[in-house]
Amino acid sequence: MDGELFPRERAEIAPGAVHLPDWLGPRAQRELLAACREWARPPAGLRTVHTPGGGTMSARQVCLGLHWYPYGYARTAVDGDGAPVKPMPRWLAELGRRAVSEAYGTPPEQMEEYDIALINFYAGDSRMGMHRDAEEKSRAPVVSLSLGDSCLFRFGTTSSRGRPFRDVPLRSGDLFVFGGPSRRAYHGVPKVLPGTAPPGLGLDGRLNITLRVGGLGP
Numbered sequence: 001m002d003g004e005l006f007p008r009e010r011a012e013i014a015p016g017a018v019h020l021p022d023w024l025g026p027r028a029q030r031e032l033l034a035a036c037r038e039w040a041r042p043p044a045g046l047r048t049v050h051t052p053g054g055g056t057m058s059a060r061q062v063c064l065g066l067h068w069y070p071y072g073y074a075r076t077a078v079d080g081d082g083a084p085v086k087p088m089p090r091w092l093a094e095l096g097r098r099a100v101s102e103a104y105g106t107p108p109e110q111m112e113e114y115d116i117a118l119i120n121f122y123a124g125d126s127r128m129g130m131h132r133d134a135e136e137k138s139r140a141p142v143v144s145l146s147l148g149d150s151c152l153f154r155f156g157t158t159s160s161r162g163r164p165f166r167d168v169p170l171r172s173g174d175l176f177v178f179g180g181p182s183r184r185a186y187h188g189v190p191k192v193l194p195g196t197a198p199p200g201l202g203l204d205g206r207l208n209i210t211l212r213v214g215g216l217g218p
Helices: 026-039 090-104
Strands: 011-014 017-020 060-064 067-069 072-074 116-122 128-131 142-148 150-155 166-170 175-178 187-193 206-212
Touching: 011 166, 017 090, 026 060, 026 142, 026 206, 060 067, 090 142, 090 175, 090 206, 142 150
Parallel strands: none
Antiparallel strands: 011 017, 017 175, 060 116, 067 072, 116 206, 128 187, 142 175, 142 206, 150 166, 150 187
């Protein structure tokens, strides 16, 4: 944010968990938002996710590459309209590898190809409970990009949904990467801060674009 007293800096939140503020500039944010709006259109568009226990996730979701549902992956929107999932764009996969390279200093050519994207839309009252990204066979880092309203991102340990955890404010354009010993850490979003999106972005609410390597085979 312009004019703040202490500019935000790169921070390691836990071993293998790195926060890079303002990683996406205004133009890149607008371009990614425009792409998300296209992906959210049917078929296999933005949907409400229902859990096996009868609950409903307050954040709505669209998937690329493979379709995530509680708790697995499919090639069609099995809990939506049943249409084939949209493909993972090459440019988005490359963005994921560049994110990991800048977070860890690893050459992109040494990384696996990112082949799954989960895009969650949070309205002002949406939340995400503590959970682990555990359906993938690959241990490649998870890449998380934020657009729109700021949020509190809660990052815990691999052993418990409860304490200890850290609440990290994430703003539009921020990058968060977690891998290595933190790859299976519990994390969630306890709060979205409505009205905090950049005025020029044109988004009410928050979009979280999460990139993953499935390692699930053909």
